[in-house]
Amino acid sequence: MNLFRGEEHVRRWALLNPAAAVEGLIPLADLAAWFGMPSRRHLLDDDYLSRWYPERDRERRTAMERLGKATPFWLGS
Secondary structure, X not given: OOOOOOHHHHHHXXXXXXXXXXXXXXOXXXXXXXXXXXXXXXXXXXXXXXXXXXXXXXXHHHHHHHOOOOOHHHHOO
């Protein structure tokens, strides 16, 4: 399955689990916001582990809540 197809293609996929599709689809704009978070932009900084890594979990949880993905599926709870 091509993971970068549109939602309409995913929904027509013969092996689609409808319950998982509701939880597992993320629009491209939301992915761009996810990968544009400050901690992601600083992954290669010399001080990443001391400066950015401690903030990463809080930042990710906040972003997931904003994107409506604050469930155990996304948060790993």
